[in-house]
Amino acid sequence: xxxxxxxxxxxxxxxxxxxxxxxxxxxxxxxxxxxxxxxxxxxxxxxxxxxxxxxxxxxxxxxxxxxxxxxxxxxxxxxxxxxxxxxxxxxxxxxxxxxxxxxxxxxxxxxxxxxxxxxxxxxxxxxxxxxxxxxxxxxxxxxxxxxxxxxxxxxxxxxxxxxxxxxxxxxxxxxxxxxxxxxxxxxxxxxxxxxxxxxxxxxxxxxxxxxxxxxxxxxxxxxxxxxxxxxxxxxxxxxx
Amino acid sequence: xxxxxxxxxxxxxxxxxxxxxxxxxxxxxxxxxxxxxxxxxxxxxxxxxxxxxxxxxxxxxxxxxxxxxxxxxxxxxxxxxxxxxxxxxxxxxxxxxxxxxxxxxxxxxxxxxxxxxxxxxxxxxxxxxxxxxxxxxxxxxxxxxxxxxxxxxxxxxxxxxxxxxxxxxxxxxxxxxxxxxxxxxxxxxxxxxxxxxxxxxxxxxxxxxxxxxxxxxxxxxxxxxxxxxxxxxxxxxxxx
Amino acid sequence: xxxxxxxxxxxxxxxxxxxxxxxxxxxxxxxxxxxxxxxxxxxxxxxxxxxxxxxxxxxxxxxxxxxxxxxxxxxxxxxxxxxxxxxxxxxxxxxxxxxxxxxxxxxxxxxxxxxxxxxxxxxxxxxxxxxxxxxxxxxxxxxxxxxxxxxxxxxxxxxxxxxxxxxxxxxxxxxxxxxxxxxxxxxxxxxxxxxxxxxxxxxxxxxxxxxxxxxxxxxxxxxxxxxxxxxxxxxxxxxx
Amino acid sequence: xxxxxxxxxxxxxxxxxxxxxxxxxxxxxxxxxxxxxxxxxxxxxxxxxxxxxxxxxxxxxxxxxxxxxxxxxxxxxxxxxxxxxxxxxxxxxxxxxxxxxxxxxxxxxxxxxxxxxxxxxxxxxxxxxxxxxxxxxxxxxxxxxxxxxxxxxxxxxxxxxxxxxxxxxxxxxxxxxxxxxxxxxxxxxxxxxxxxxxxxxxxxxxxxxxxxxxxxxxxxxxxxxxxxxxxxxxxxxxxx
Numbered sequence: 019x020x021x022x023x024x025x026x027x028x029x030x031x032x033x034x035x036x037x038x039x040x041x042x043x044x045x046x047x048x049x050x051x052x053x054x055x056x057x058x059x060x061x062x063x064x065x066x067x068x069x070x071x072x073x074x075x076x077x078x079x080x081x082x083x084x085x086x087x088x089x090x091x092x093x094x095x096x097x098x099x100x101x102x103x104x105x106x107x108x109x110x111x112x113x114x115x116x117x118x119x120x121x122x123x124x125x126x127x128x129x130x131x132x133x134x135x136x137x138x139x140x141x142x143x144x145x146x147x148x149x150x151x152x153x154x155x156x157x158x159x160x161x162x163x164x165x166x167x168x169x170x171x172x173x174x175x176x177x178x179x180x181x182x183x184x185x186x187x188x189x190x191x192x193x194x195x196x197x198x199x200x201x202x203x204x205x206x207x208x209x210x211x212x213x214x215x216x217x218x219x220x221x222x223x224x225x226x227x228x229x230x231x232x233x234x235x236x237x238x239x240x241x242x243x244x245x246x247x248x249x250x251x252x253x254x255x256x257x258x
Numbered sequence: 259x260x261x262x263x264x265x266x267x268x269x270x271x272x273x274x275x276x277x278x279x280x281x282x283x284x285x286x287x288x289x290x291x292x293x294x295x296x297x298x299x300x301x302x303x304x305x306x307x308x309x310x311x312x313x314x315x316x317x318x319x320x321x322x323x324x325x326x327x328x329x330x331x332x333x334x335x336x337x338x339x340x341x342x343x344x345x346x347x348x349x350x351x352x353x354x355x356x357x358x359x360x361x362x363x364x365x366x367x368x369x370x371x372x373x374x375x376x377x378x379x380x381x382x383x384x385x386x387x388x389x390x391x392x393x394x395x396x397x398x399x400x401x402x403x404x405x406x407x408x409x410x411x412x413x414x415x416x417x418x419x420x421x422x423x424x425x426x427x428x429x430x431x432x433x434x435x436x437x438x439x440x441x442x443x444x445x446x447x448x449x450x451x452x453x454x455x456x457x458x459x460x461x462x463x464x465x466x467x468x469x470x471x472x473x474x475x476x477x478x479x480x481x482x483x484x485x486x487x488x489x490x491x492x493x494x495x496x497x498x
Numbered sequence: 499x500x501x502x503x504x505x506x507x508x509x510x511x512x513x514x515x516x517x518x519x520x521x522x523x524x525x526x527x528x529x530x531x532x533x534x535x536x537x538x539x540x541x542x543x544x545x546x547x548x549x550x551x552x553x554x555x556x557x558x559x560x561x562x563x564x565x566x567x568x569x570x571x572x573x574x575x576x577x578x579x580x581x582x583x584x585x586x587x588x589x590x591x592x593x594x595x596x597x598x599x600x601x602x603x604x605x606x607x608x609x610x611x612x613x614x615x616x617x618x619x620x621x622x623x624x625x626x627x628x629x630x631x632x633x634x635x636x637x638x639x640x641x642x643x644x645x646x647x648x649x650x651x652x653x654x655x656x657x658x659x660x661x662x663x664x665x666x667x668x669x670x671x672x673x674x675x676x677x678x679x680x681x682x683x684x685x686x687x688x689x690x691x692x693x694x695x696x697x698x699x700x701x702x703x704x705x706x707x708x709x710x711x712x713x714x715x716x717x718x719x720x721x722x723x724x725x726x727x728x729x730x731x732x733x734x735x736x737x738x
Numbered sequence: 739x740x741x742x743x744x745x746x747x748x749x750x751x752x753x754x755x756x757x758x759x760x761x762x763x764x765x766x767x768x769x770x771x772x773x774x775x776x777x778x779x780x781x782x783x784x785x786x787x788x789x790x791x792x793x794x795x796x797x798x799x800x801x802x803x804x805x806x807x808x809x810x811x812x813x814x815x816x817x818x819x820x821x822x823x824x825x826x827x828x829x830x831x832x833x834x835x836x837x838x839x840x841x842x843x844x845x846x847x848x849x850x851x852x853x854x855x856x857x858x859x860x861x862x863x864x865x866x867x868x869x870x871x872x873x874x875x876x877x878x879x880x881x882x883x884x885x886x887x888x889x890x891x892x893x894x895x896x897x898x899x900x901x902x903x904x905x906x907x908x909x910x911x912x913x914x915x916x917x918x919x920x921x922x923x924x925x926x927x928x929x930x931x932x933x934x935x936x937x938x939x940x941x942x943x944x945x946x947x948x949x950x951x952x953x954x955x956x957x958x959x960x961x962x963x964x965x966x967x968x969x970x971x972x973x974x975x976x977x978x
Contacts, residue, residue, distance in 0.1 A: 280520035
C-alpha cells in the first residue's frame with residue numbers, strides 16, 4: 019500500500035492525473051477502468067487538456083466499472099454519460115476506445131476482460147460508507163465478480179438524483195464489478211478529497227479487512243496506491 | 259485464478275518445479291518464499307537435481323514464511339530445518355542465499371521485504387482446514403501482516419510431532435506471514451495433492467471468500483496459480 | 499548479457515528447455531519465436547515430453563523466424579517442417595498455435611507482430627560464421643526488418659541438403675526476420691554446443707559489434723541470455 | 739520504435755515530462771539517467787514545479803550518463819552542475835538521490851548499474867551529428883561500455899564554452915556511457931526540438947544503422963520512444 023498525501027484538491031487532482039498518464043504512456047496496449055463522480059472532475063479537466071492537444075493514446079482502451087441505466091430513456095447509463103461529459107468529449111476521445119459495461123453485457127464482462135489480458139489499472143473513488151464502484155456494504159461480498167444488483171425500493175428516491183431527478187428513470191437494477199473482479203486488476207488506485215472522507219480512510223486502511231467496509235479489501239492488493247488531500251488524510255497523519 | 263490439473267503427484271511436482279524454475283530463471287534478482295512440509299518433497303528432490311548440476315542461481319534469495327522454533331535446543335526452527343534437509347542441502351544452496359524469518363526478527367519482516375522490493379513469488383501448500391502458511395482458521399485475520407501467535411495449551415501435544423516428539427521442544431509461540439503480507443507477493447502459487455484435499459479445494463476457491471477458510475483469500479489475488487493432481491481436483495471437475 | 503555455461507549438450511538442452519518453459523508458464527499470452535536445426539533437437543525431445551503430458555499452454559503462440567520454401571512441392575517450408583517433426587508433432591501442438599512466416603506473408607510480418615504486442619522471446623542458434631536466423635554476414639544489415647533474400651546461384655548446391663537433396667526444390671529466395679526485427683523481442687536467447695562454435699562465441703560476444711559477425715548485435719540487447727556447453731565456452735573461460 | 743510528434747517545444751516538453759513522471763510514479767525503486775543541455779530546460783522547469791510541491795519520489799535514483807570535469811576547479815563536472823542548476827536544486831532534490839558518474843569512478847559504473855538492477859530508463863537529446871550522451875561519431879564504437887575519452891587538442895577551444903569560457907578549465911578527458919551501456923537500459927527515450935534537428939532525425943531513424951550516426955543504434959532497442967516537435971519532425975512527415 020502506497021499512500022500519497024497532497025496539500026489540496028488541486029494537487030491531488032494533478033497527481034491522480036499523473037498516475038493515470040503514467041499508465042497511458044506505457045509503450046503497449048493498456049486496459050484502464052476509470053471512475054465518474056464528483057472527486058475526479060478537476061482531474062478530468064486537466065487531463066482533457068493534456069489529451070486533446072494532439073497526443074495519440076491509441077494504445078488505451080477505457081472501461082467503466084459500474085453502470086446505472088436510465089429506465090425510461092435507455093442509451094448510455096449514468097456512469098458512461100458522465101464520463102462522456104466530463105472526460106471523453108472534452109478530450110476528443112472516440113467511443114471506439116471505450117468498452118462500456120452494461121446490464122445487458124455484464125455476464126460476459128469478466129471473461130471478456132480476461133480475454134483482453136485483464137485490466138492494467140483501475141482508478142476509483144471511495145464513499146463515506148467505504149464503498150468502491152457499486153460495492154456498497156451489504157450489497158456485495160468479497161468473492162463477487164461482476165454482478166447485477168436489485169435496487170431496494172427504499173433506496174430508489176435517493177437514486178433519483180443520479181438519473182436527473184425523474185423517478186421514472188430510476189432502474190430496478192444496476193451492475194458493478196465486484197471486489198473479486200476489481201482485485202484482479204494489476205494496479206489499483208483510489209483517491210479521496212475532503213474532511214468528509216477522513217474517518218472512512220482511517221477505518222478502511224488502518225482497521226480490519228471486512229466486507230462491512232468494502233474498500234478495506236485493498237489492504238490485500240499487491241499494487242495499491244491511495245492518493246489523498248490533507249483533509250482526507252487528517253485522521254491518519256500519525257499512522258503514516 | 260489459473261488452475262492447472264496434473265494427472266498425479268509426480269506430474270504435479272514437475273509442474274510446480276517448472277513454475278519455481280520459471281521465477282528463478284528471470285534475468286534479475288528474485289525474492290521467493292517457499293514451503294516446507296510433505297507436499298513439496300518430490301518437487302524438491304527433482305529441483306535439487308536441477309540446481310546442483312552447476313547452474314548458478316545467485317539472483318535468487320529464498321525466504322521461509324513461517325517458523326516454529328525448537329524451545330529447548332534453539333538453532334534453526336522446524337521450517338528452515340526441513341527446508342535445509344529437503345532442498346537447500348541436497349541442492350548445495352548456501353544459507354547465504356536464505357533469509358530466515360524467526361520469532362526474534364519477525365517484527366521487522368514486512369519492512370525488510372518492502373525494502374528488498376517485496377516478494378516476487380510465494381509457493382505454498384494448503385491444509386485440510388484451508389490454512390496456508392501458519393494462518394489457521396481463527397488464528398489470523400485477513401488484515402494481519404507477519405505476526406507472532408501464542409500456541410494454545412490444548413494444541414501443544416499435536417505440535418510435538420513437528421518438533422521431534424519431545425514436548426519440551428514445543429514452543430509457546432510461532433510466527434507466520436499473515437494474509438496481508440502474503441497477498442503482497444507479486445505472484446502467489448499454491449499446490450495440493452490427494453483426495454484428502456479435494457473438499458477444501460472446492461470450498462476455498464469456489465465458495466465464499468471468508469476468514470473461516472483462510473486460503474479463500476487468493477480468489478482476490480491478481481496473479482494466483484493453483485496446481486492440483488487429479489485427486490485434489492476431483493470435486494471441482496465440473497467447475498473448471 | 500547473461501552467460502550460462504553447462505557441462506555438456508544434455509545439460510545445455512535442459513537449461514534451454516527451462517528458459518523456454520519459464521516463458522511458456524507466464525500467466526498471460528506469450529509470443530515466442532523458436533529455432534529449428536540440429537542444436538535444439540535434444541531440447542525439443544525433452545520439451546515434447548513435458549508438453550504432451552497434458553499441461554495446457556493455450557497462452558503460447560509459436561513463430562518461426564525464417565523460412566526456406568520448397569520450390570517444387572510447396573506446402574510448409576524447411577523451417578516449419580522441421581519444427582513440426584522435431585517439436586510440434588511429438589508434443590501434440592496444433593498448428594492453430596503456430597504463426598507461420600512465409601515468403602508470401604513476410605511483408606506484413608513486422609506489423610503483425612507489433613499488433614500482437616511484439617515477441618516476448620526468441621530462441622536462436624548461432625552459425626560458425628556468426629549468423630542468427632537467416633542473417634548471414636553480407637546478406638542483411640543491422641537496420642533490416644523482415645526481408646526476402648535472393649539466393650546466389652553459387653549457394654544453391656549447398657542449400658540442396660536443406661531441401662532433401664533435390665536441386666529442383668531449391669528456391670530462389672528465402673525470408674528471415676532481420677536484426678532490427680529480432681532485437682525488438684523483449685527477451686533474446688541464444689544457445690550453442692561444441693568446440694566448433696567456441697571461436698565464433700568469443701568473436702561475437704567479446705569482440706566488436708559489427709555486421710561482419712551478425713550475432714554481435716546481441717551485445718546491445720537489454721535482455722540477452724547466452725547458454726553454452728563447456729566446449730562452446732572453451733575460448734571465453736577467462737573472460738567470464 | 740514509438741514516435742510522438744508534438745506541435746511545439748512547449749508541448750514536447752510537457753510530453754517528455756509526462757514520460758519521465760510515468761517512470762517516477764512506478765510503485766518500486768527506479769534508476770533513471772537524465773540529460774543536461776538546452777533541449778530539456780523547459781521540461782525541467784515544469785518538472786521542478788511538479789516535484790517541489792511535496793510529492794515524494796524517494797523511489798527514484800538519478801544518474802548522469804556523461805561528465806566533463808572542470809580541470810582547474812574540480813567539484814561537480816559540467817553535466818551534474820547543470821543538472822543541479824536546472825533541475826535538482828529548483829525541485830528540492832537532495833544529492834543523496836543522485837549517483838554521479840565521474841572520470842574517477844567510471845570504470846566501476848557498468849558493474850555498479852548491474853548490481854542495482856540496471857537502468858530503468860534513460861532520457862537523452864540528440865546532436866546535429868547524431869551523437870547521444872558523449873558518443874560523438876568516431877569517438878566510440880557500438881560495443882563500448884562506459885569509457886573515458888581523450889579530448890583532441892583541436893577540439894578543446896570549442897569545449898571552452900561548456901566550462902565557462904576558461905581554457906584552463908578544459909579537461910584532457912571526459913567520460914560517457916557507451917552505446918552498449920545505454921542500450922542495456924530497459925527503456926530509452928530521446929527528444930529533439932527545432933528545424934536544426936530535422937535532417938539528423940531522418941538519417942538516424944530512417945537510414946542505415948551505422949556507427950557514423952551513433953543514434954541510429956536505437957532502431958535496435960526493444961523499447962525506444964522518440965519525442966519531437968513539428969519542426970524536428972519536418973523531414974519525416976511522410977514516413978510515419
